[in-house]
Structure formats: structure tokens, C-alpha cells
Amino acid sequence: MAKKATAKRATAKKPVTRRAAANKPLAKRAVAGTQAGAKKQAGAKRGGAKRVGAVKSDGARRAATGGTTPSWQARITSWPDISFSSAAALPADSDAVAVGFFAGxxxxxxxxRGLDVALLRRQGFEAKVGQTHVLTAGRQTQIAIGLGDPGRYSPEVARxxxxxxxxxxxHVRRAAFLPPAEGRGTRARxxxxxxxxxxxxxxxEGASLATYEFSEYKSSSAPSRLRRVIVVVPETERREVADGLRRGARVARAVGLARDLVNEPARAMTxxxxxxxxxxxxxxxxLELKVLDENEIAEERLGGLxxxxxxxxxxxxxxxxxxxxxxxxxxxxxxxxKGITFDSGGLSLKTADGxxxxxxxxxxxxAVLATMSALADLQVPVRxxxxxxxxxxxxxxxxxxxxxxxxARNGKxxxxxxxxxEGRLVLADGLSLAAEEKPDAIVDLATLTGACxxxxxxxxxxxMGNDDRLVARxxxxSERSGEPTWHLPLPDEYRRHIDSEVADIKNVGNAGQAGALAAGLFLREFVGQIPWAHLDIAGPARSDADEGYLRKGGTGFGVRTLIELLKSFSAS
Known part of the structure; x- marks a missing residue:
């Protein structure tokens, strides 16, 4: 996401709603049993914590690190920098024209003019998915874009x-895209x-996310100059394409927010x-907001967190x-x-590389915060x-x-x-709170296991999950949104892997055996009978290279899947 560094952080605004107080539990049901001395330890350690509304941002640390902290309000509302529209004819002022081609x-x-099929073939253009060949015709750049096998054309290919x-x-400001011409009003297949x-x-989505850039802490950057994309389609399709373009830009903004949150240094994103x-x-x-501070967390018996x-x-x-x-x-x-803003491993310390x-x-x-940011704009019909x-x-x-x-919150x-x-420990409380709301479904996301x-x-x-219908949804x-997942089992016979000698359960399974499944079985202990699905995103949450619409760093994985799930979710 192209951004300009700012030297001043946005000041905290008036809280959206009153935060949960000690005399007003976060949820209706309360399970007896608080971690002994948790509140006392928290108070002794931090000298009596302030309420969230009184806690100031980490400005004192900003000077020490030399980092800048931009206005998040601006980030949330100002990106992407590209405007999208549809047209029935190719605009004359297009600096670049891209044409999609199917293989064969x-x-x-x-x-x-200038896109000669025979020449493209001689120069090695095979129309593989994402393959490009760039030509210059006068002042205009012409781009051939491969769409692969026509029988496998999908939203992900278009993305x-x-x-x-x-x-x-x-390198240009205005570009046009023309989908494949064959089959539109002809006798072709x-x-x-x-x-x-x-x-x-x-x-x-694809165009916006490909231009994302996180440059807050760089002295200089070279963001994309592209500011306008027009999709050329028949007049009968213009309105529907335009609606889709608006949805895609809004979804991309949410993904960009998730990437920003992940890419911020841990010292800044506390x-x-x-x-x-x-x-x-x-x-x-x-949205309605409640934030619990450390004292309230202890009062609400969130022992894992x-x-x-x-x-x-x-x-x-x-x-x-x-x-x-x-x-x-x-x-x-x-x-x-799962919101572990930095994971050293605790006393079970990670390596420097780790x-x-x-x-x-x-x-x-x-991913959850970014998804919530888009629900009203996308008119999602579920609570x-x-x-x-x-x-x-x-x-x-x-x-x-x-x-x-x-x-944990549910007494286990x-x-x-x-x-x-540690991730499963904080999720134990989060899932317990979610189950107390008695929703129609619970979905959690976590960078949980290296085993996955x-x-x-x-x-x-x-x-993973406890309800095959929800898992299928x-x-x-995930398939429609281009974020691949694979269904893993939660075998009941593996439940003994998390049996503890001294407690209800332990937070590890058997060494070297089904680590991702043991973590899933652990989480299942905190959702009761509510339909629940778990996404272990430890792999795809981060990209090590620029490729396609991914940029090195946080990917925002899960946002598109959640939005796609929620927009058509029903209790039946």
C-alpha cells in the first residue's frame, strides 16, 4: 500500500462505547474459578493499570525507536489509490491497454493494433496464467496477459x-483491460x-493488492503510478462489472489493512x-467496541490470556x-x-532465526479486525x-x-x-467468550503451528472443525476467494495426546506426532456444541517474495475467505 510517512500519530478519539466494567460481565454465563492471584500480580507488576480510555499511545517509545506512526484513520479510508470503472469502448486517453488471452x-x-498473435507466439508468449508480454505502440503500452486453459477460467485467474x-x-497513470474477445457475439465456442x-x-482485488506497498519506515520508495483502470465490456455488462469493481476495491482495502497491521514492527504494534x-x-x-484492560481481563477470568x-x-x-x-x-x-503481537516463545525461548x-x-x-472493517460497506446480512x-x-x-x-474462561x-x-492459550479464552454468545457458528484464525x-x-x-457442514462452507x-485451504481431521482417538497428569488438558501433544491436529483438538475443548471451524494460517500468513498480488511480508490471508463466507451465510 503506497503511503507517505507521517511524524505525528493520530490521537485517540472518544471511545465508541463504554467498555465492560467489573459489575457488568462481558458475557451472560460465568464459570467459577479465577487464576489465583492474577489480578494482584497484574497490579503489582504494572503499578495499577489504567482503564483503556486513559491509556495513551506509545508515543514515548516512538522517539526511542525513531519510527513514525501514521494516522490509522487515513489508512483505513484512503486506499487503494486506483479508481476503477467500466466502459463499452476503449478510452482514447489510455496510456496502457491490456488484453486477456486464453491458451490455444x-x-x-x-x-x-500492434498485438500480433503470430509475433506473440514467436516471442514465447503461451498465455499461461499471469504471463505477460509488453509491447510499445507509439506512446501507448500494449500488454498481452495470459489466462491459461479456458476450461479453468475462474475468479482467481482474473485476480x-x-x-x-x-x-x-x-509506470503509467491510466490503463484499460479488455477480456478475451472470442465468444462475445460470435459463433466461436x-x-x-x-x-x-x-x-x-x-x-x-488483484490490481489493488499488487500495488500494495508498506514503506512507512523507508527513506524513499517507488510506488506504482497507476491511478485509473477501466474494464472494457459490452454495454449490457457495464453496471454489473462496475459493481464488482467497487466490491473488489473494498475487499482489497480490508486486506491491505490486515497487511499493514502485520507489517508494523512489534514495538509499534503493541x-x-x-x-x-x-x-x-x-x-x-x-461497529460496537469493547476493550478490556489487564485488570478487567483478570476480573473476567481470562486465565489463558x-x-x-x-x-x-x-x-x-x-x-x-x-x-x-x-x-x-x-x-x-x-x-x-489470535493476537500475539510478538512471540519470543516465552521461557521456552525461540532461536534468533525463529x-x-x-x-x-x-x-x-x-484478519478479524480487517474483516470487521468492511462488513457495513459490503452490506453483509449477518450479525x-x-x-x-x-x-x-x-x-x-x-x-x-x-x-x-x-x-481458562470456561473453567478448564x-x-x-x-x-x-501460547496461541492456543489465548484462543481458549477467546473461543470460550464466543461460545457464550451462542452464535450460529464460530470461526477462528491463528498462526498456530509449524506442524501445519x-x-x-x-x-x-x-x-479443521467439529461440524462438517460449516467446514464445507x-x-x-476459500476456493472462491483464492485462499486455498485443506481439510484436516480431528480424530477422537488422538484426544488422549493432550491428556495431562495434573490438569484437564495440556497445551502440547505427543512429540513429533500430528502437532496441527493436537492444537485443533485443544481448541475444540472451548467451543462446546457450537459449530466451529479453525483455520491454521501459519504458512500463508506471510510471503517471502513478491509474486502476483502478494508482496513480501504480511499477506492478509483469511480476510477474503471470511468476507466470502459471511456475505452468504445463513443459519439454516
């Missing part, structure tokens, strides 16, 4: 075409099915700062956002995101609750130790044998 079915639209257009036309709305949304961003999101997106936070000088936060659709909701869905990208460990919370338990996981004399026992006790398996990366690699998320949404 080349056809140049009427009025386009990658949008990215190819944005990258190839980054029919075009593969892709609705005009799907085409517009996918193109806008739990308190994340709560401030949530406040800005709530104000701009018509409070326990992980003990090792850090930064106080934890529990962020809760609620979206209420206009006209009433047909269903309620709860989203829970810590380098651990600011990414709040990708689940970033959505977003819960984000957020803290750092650090070693200190007060940190939890291997062998300690914590009590957890033996902590590895402090680097070993099993599925860096591009595919693990998908999430799987379908």
Missing part, C-alpha cells in the same frame, strides 16, 4: 490477471462461465496500539467488535483471531462478533513456566508444558 484460443479485439496488469502498467460481477471484483486501531475501525465502520501476558512489560488487551446489519440479522457468526518474523503472530487478529485476545509472549521473572497450570485447567504454544506448515507448505492453510468460501 488467441483473438485480438477489434480496434487493437492474477489484474495483478499482472498492475505490475506491467505501474462459448466463453467459460465467469459472471461480469465476479470478473470486476477479481480484477479490482496490544494497546492494536486496541487504538480497533477504535478507529469501529468509528469509521459503525492473563497467563501468557505475565512475562511482558506491555499489558494485554481483549478487543471485541460487533457488527449489526441494518434491518436485522438472519444469523450470528463469531470470529476469533524470532525474526514473529511480529506476524498476530495475523489472525489482523458478526469479532474477538481478539492480544498480548506479547515474552520471558521474564514473572513469566509462566513449563509445568504451570492456568484456568491447562497444564503449560511449552510456553511457545510442514504438512501443507506456505500457500495452503489447514482447516469455509472450504467453498
Amino acid at each position: 484460443r488467441p483473438a485480438v479485439p477489434a480496434g487493437i 492474477r490477471a489484474g495483478a499482472a496488469l498492475a505490475r506491467s502498467a505501474s 462459448p466463453m467459460p462461465t465467469l459472471s461480469p460481477g465476479e470478473l470486476g471484483q477479481a480484477l479490482a 496490544p494497546r496500539r492494536l486496541a487504538e486501531v480497533a477504535t478507529a475501525v469501529a468509528e469509521s465502520s459503525r 492473563a497467563g501468557v501476558a505475565l512475562g511482558s512489560e506491555e499489558p494485554p488487551r481483549l478487543i471485541r467488535l460487533t457488527y449489526e446489519p441494518e434491518g436485522g440479522a438472519s444469523a450470528t457468526v463469531a470470529l476469533v483471531g 524470532m525474526m518474523s514473529m511480529k506476524t503472530d498476530m495475523s489472525g487478529a489482523a 458478526v462478533i469479532g474477538i481478539m485476545p492480544t498480548t506479547e509472549n515474552m520471558p521474564s521473572g514473572r513469566a509462566i513456566k513449563p509445568g504451570d497450570v492456568l484456568r 485447567t491447562i497444564e503449560v508444558l511449552n510456553t511457545d504454544a 506448515v510442514v504438512a501443507l507448505g506456505r500457500q495452503i492453510a489447514g482447516l 469455509v472450504k467453498d468460501a
